[in-house]
Each structure stands twice: as C-alpha cells, then as structure tokens.
Amino acid sequence: MKNLLPAIFIFVILFTACSKGEAPHINEEQEVKVHYDTTAIDSFSTGAVSVDIARKIRMSSPQYLDSVKQVKKAMEEEKKLKVELEKENKLKEAEEKKKTDAEKKKKASETVSASETKTE
Template sequence: MKNLSFAAFVFSALLVSCSKKEPADLYPADSQKANYDTTAIDSFSNGATSIDVVRQIRMSSQKYQDSVKEALKLQEQEKKLKEELEKENKNKAQEEKKAEEKNKPKTPEIPSAGETKAEQ
C-alpha cells in the first residue's frame, strides 16, 4: 500500500509536470501600445539618414552660409592688405633708388693700369 500510494503520487506529479501547456502570449492584443517609435534605426534600415544628406543639410543652413561669407570677406581684406604693402614696398624701393642715384657722386673714368693714353 505504501508502494501504491507512492507510485500514484509520482505518476500524478509526472502527469502534471509533463502536460502540454499553452505558451503565454508575450504581446496580448489588449495591451497598451507605446506612442513613440521604439525601433532602433541603424545606417542600413529604412528612415536612416546618410552622412552625405546630413552634410548637405548642414551646408545649406543659414549659419554655415554666413560663416562662408565671413571667410570670403576676411580673405579679400587680407588680399587687399597684401597688395597695399607690395605697392608701398615698391614705392620705397623706387625712392631709395632715386636717392642713391642723386647721392652717388659722378667720378671720372680712370683708365686702368694696362691702358695707355694713346689707346684712349
């Protein structure tokens, strides 16, 4: 009798543990849905923005356009300053040449030692 009650207990435990159970529905139909997008977007999925498109968007922004204009203005100003400096340097060089020519004493030509007065 002890063996029979023990066997019945083991048999009932096996039936309960090995019975086919329905899997729990992980996403029931009446569950609340999120009101935001929860899918991850990588570089190959739909809706992903390529690097080139982002670059074009940034380049077309007003801030970028303003910075480009400022850079061009600075380059033009530097170019003008360099031209003015070159003109000033040329003028100074010409003035120095004129001053040297005025200050240069006119010396008569002295014949070299190998020349005689007859050859002149």
Template sequence: MKNLLFVAFIFSVLTLSCSKKEPADFYPTDSPKASYDTTAIDSFSNGATSVDIVRQIRMSSQQYQDSVKEALRLQAEEKKLKEELEKENKKKADEEKKKTEDEKKQKAPETTTAAEFKTE
C-alpha cells in the same frame, strides 16, 4: 574494463557540460524602464540618413552660409591689405633708388671738379 570506465567518464562529462542550465534573469521585472527610445538606428533602417545627406543639410544651413561669406570677406580684406603694403613698399624702394641716384649724381660732379683742380 579500463575502456569501459573511460567511456563512462567521458559520457558523464559530456552530459554535465551539455545539460541545459536555467539562464539568469538579466532584466528583472522590478527594474526601471527607460522612458525614451534607446534603439539604435541602423544605417539601413527606416529613418536613417546617410553621411552625405547630413553633410549637405549642414552645408545648406544659414549659419554655414554666413560663415563661408565671412571667411571670403576676410580673405578679400587680407588680399587688399597685402596689395596696399606691396604698393607702399614699391614706392619706398623707388624713392630710395632715386635718392641714391641723386646722391651719386651729386658726388660724381664733385669728384670730377676735384680731379680737374688736381690736374692743373
């Protein structure tokens, strides 16, 4: 008897849980429709372009080419300015070396003449 009640209970639970329910209407007929296409383009569907092709299209555009040329021009200008600065720095360093050598040469004869006077 207990088994019969248990089986009846299980049967009733299964029938209630597995019965077909009427789905709610998520798209009522009076809802506004979009006037544009909202379907997503899959990467395998017609009209889809791969990422590589889009990248090539962007790279071949005139604006991209202009920006590349501008970047190259700026790099060339910076390189030229650095070279000029290095040349100026070298010239200044050479001039300072010459000045210090000249000062040493001028001091060297003075010290020898002073030493000669002291020895006499």
C-alpha cells in the same frame, strides 16, 4: 610484466593526446562597436537620414553659409592688404633708388669740380 609497462606507457600517451582540450575563451559579452552610415539607430525607421544627406543639410544651413561668407571676406581683405604692402614697398624702393642716384650724381659733380680746382 615486461609487456605491461610499455602498454601502460602507450595508454597514458593515447589518453592525454585524445583528451578534450579546453576551447579558447571568447568573451561574447564584449561590445562590438559598428559604424553605421545613418544617424538613426534603425535605418528603416522614420527620420533615418544618410550621413551624406545630413552633411548637405548642414552645409545649406544659414550658419554655415554665413561662416563661408566671413571666410571669403577675410581672404579678400588679406589679398588687398598684401597688394597695398607690395605697392608701398615698390614706392619705397623707387625713392631709395632716386636718392642713391642723386647722391652718386652729387659725388660725381663734386669730384669733377674738385679735379678742376686742382688743375688751375
């Protein structure tokens, strides 16, 4: 009886340790999305086009070329407007400088004439 209890204990430990555990469940039905570089489903079928080639085709289309021209025109117009605004600002600054210079000269001449009248 003394030997039977440790033997049962060892047997239970070995039985649980060597028992087959459940394999982790991998859901094989799960969809895996793969990114292909072709537009057709089968890259060997007729009509399969590389993404790079499809991009070149789109870029050479008349709509794309027209949109590029419109963007260029808009950029040129913006540049012209900026140049015109800068010219106008420079002219305004020049006029303001002339006015301030004229006012300074006028004040200077008034102070000189006022000092001359005081001395007389």
